[in-house]
Amino acid sequence: xxxxxxxxxxxxxxxxxxxxxxxxATGVDFIIPSVNDDGRLGGAFVNILRRSAPLLLIALGMTxxxxxxxxxxxxxAVYAIGAAIACQxxxxxxxxxxxxxxxxxxxLALVVTAVIGAWNGVMVxxxxxxxxxxxxxxxxxxxxxxQLVTGGQIPKVQDSSPFTELGRGAFxxxxxxxxxxxxxxxxxxxLTRKTALGMLLxxxxxxxxxxxxxxxxxxxxxxxxxLVCGLxxxxxxxxxxxxxxxxxxxxxxxxxxxxxxxxxVIGGTALVGGRFFLLGTAIGVAIIGTLEDTIINVxxxxxxxxxxxxxxxxxxxxxxxxxxxAWILKPFKRKPETTAPAPVxxxxx
Numbered sequence: 001x002x003x004x005x006x007x008x009x010x011x012x013x014x015x016x017x018x019x020x021x022x023x024x025a026t027g028v029d030f031i032i033p034s035v036n037d038d039g040r041l042g043g044a045f046v047n048i049l050r051r052s053a054p055l056l057l058i059a060l061g062m063t064x065x066x067x068x069x070x071x072x073x074x075x076x077a078v079y080a081i082g083a084a085i086a087c088q089x090x091x092x093x094x095x096x097x098x099x100x101x102x103x104x105x106x107x108l109a110l111v112v113t114a115v116i117g118a119w120n121g122v123m124v125x126x127x128x129x130x131x132x133x134x135x136x137x138x139x140x141x142x143x144x145x146x147q148l149v150t151g152g153q154i155p156k157v158q159d160s161s162p163f164t165e166l167g168r169g170a171f172x173x174x175x176x177x178x179x180x181x182x183x184x185x186x187x188x189x190x191l192t193r194k195t196a197l198g199m200l201l202x203x204x205x206x207x208x209x210x211x212x213x214x215x216x217x218x219x220x221x222x223x224x225x226x227l228v229c230g231l232x233x234x235x236x237x238x239x240x241x242x243x244x245x246x247x248x249x250x251x252x253x254x255x256x257x258x259x260x261x262x263x264x265v266i267g268g269t270a271l272v273g274g275r276f277f278l279l280g281t282a283i284g285v286a287i288i289g290t291l292e293d294t295i296i297n298v299x300x301x302x303x304x305x306x307x308x309x310x311x312x313x314x315x316x317x318x319x320x321x322x323x324x325x326a327w328i329l330k331p332f333k334r335k336p337e338t339t340a341p342a343p344v345x346x347x348x349x
Contacts, residue, residue: 007268010319011283014266014312018290019045025297040170044293046178052289053177054079054236056282058256059263060188061117061229063281066264068205068222069273070124070131075233075260077142078113079253082234083241084146085109086163087155096160105163110234116142117230121223139257146249158245167243177239184232189278201225205273259288262309266316287312 022030026044033043058075065072089105090096116138123134157163169176192198203211204218211218233253241247265271266287267280291312295304318324 007277008280008283010316011266011268011280011287014316015283015287015290018287018294022290022294022297025294030297035173038170039173040175041173045290046175048289048293049181049286050175050177052285053175053181054239054253055256055259055263055288056181056285057184057232057236057239058229058253059260059281059285060184060278061225061232062257062260063264063267063269063276063278064188064192064201064225065131065229066205066261066269066271067201067273067276068225069208070222070226071261071271072117072120072135072226072229073132073257074116074120074135074138074142075229075236076253076256077139077146078116078230078233079237079240079256080143080146080247080249081116081149082109082113082237083247083252084149084155084249085112086238087157087241087247088150090157090160090163091155096157097162099162102160102162106166106238109238110231113234113237114227114231117233118223118227120230121226124226125219125222143249146247146252150247150249152249154246154248156246157241164242164245167239167241177243180235180239184235185278185282188228192276192278197221201276202274205276259309262313263288266313 019031022044030044033041033046036042058079062072062075086105086109089108090101093101095101120131120135120138123129124131127134165176166180167177171179192201200211200216200221203214203216204221208218236256237247237253240252263284264281266284267277267282269276269280288309291308292305295302295308300308
């Protein structure tokens with residue numbers, strides 16, 4: 001079995017175990033999709049995937065950042081900024097249903113969030129600021145920026161059907177957020193595995209100095225991955241705001257950066273940089289989303305949510321550790337048989 005398959009095996013088994021628990025608790029309908037009256041695909045597991053789409057987008061960007069030995073704590077604030085910009089532009093317009101207006105609002109929000117992400121990358125790559133410090137600054141200031149954009153209010157865009165379709169609509173019965181998340185996963189997977197970019201990312205994360213000496217523009221790659229991370233956070237914020245029909249600068253995307261980091265770790269990407277697993281991150285997001293429903297379905301209160309996430313991360317981390325598996329299996333390994341050495345006299349003969 002390849003190292004890639006080994007990395008994914010335990011997260012997949014954990015996800016399957018959670019699905020089995022939910023099927024036992026609620027019935028087989030948990031996993032079987034159904035078509036709602038509005039023609040949109042529904043069902044418990046489909047709803048989990050739809051709700052998890054913003055988290056998947058942010059986790060994908062976070063995976064690329066972590067691959068370069070970085071971290072981005074500002075994605076929740078960038079989520080709020082993107083949602084605030086789009087919603088404020090729409091409610092300030094006389095016609096909220098104008099397609100051109102919605103397109104302009106979405107485009108401007110994505111451009112701003114991409115620039116914010118690139119700024120994080122510049123601070124890390126060119127100014128030499130530690131990633132956790134550089135992004136912590138924006139994590140603190142970002143929600144203040146979002147509040148300035150909205151004037152401290154919660155802009156509501158319930159009347160803008162072209163915008164709300166981004167979070168509530170469906171295409172070929174499949175919810176649009178699932179389409180967006182799947183397309184982002186596919187695009188990043190092709191970009192990093194079918195081109196040299198993935199190898200360069202792993203090289204920069206594994207040994208930045210050696211990469212620089214080899215002629216790799218590590219600073220440019222660092223800025224690029226932070227830009228992509230900011231863009232993914234902005235897109236996630238748009239989906240979240242479209243689903244709710246409003247932008248809450250205080251609570252939108254609150255602590256989503258922690259769930260994104262958990263999903264990346266569960267998926268097998270190490271925080272020390274180097275190799276990364278986008279598919280593993282997607283499985284990690286599915287585990288977190290399924291776990292939240294599992295807690296309710298088995299009769300536990302929602303207060304168990306954070307504890308349960310910590311337990312799952314702890315279990316997956318142990319199962320992925322070769323040292324832990326060797327320690328567990330040590331008592332079951334047969335000791336090699338040894339033969340007694342021949343007597344000295346017989347050896348001399």
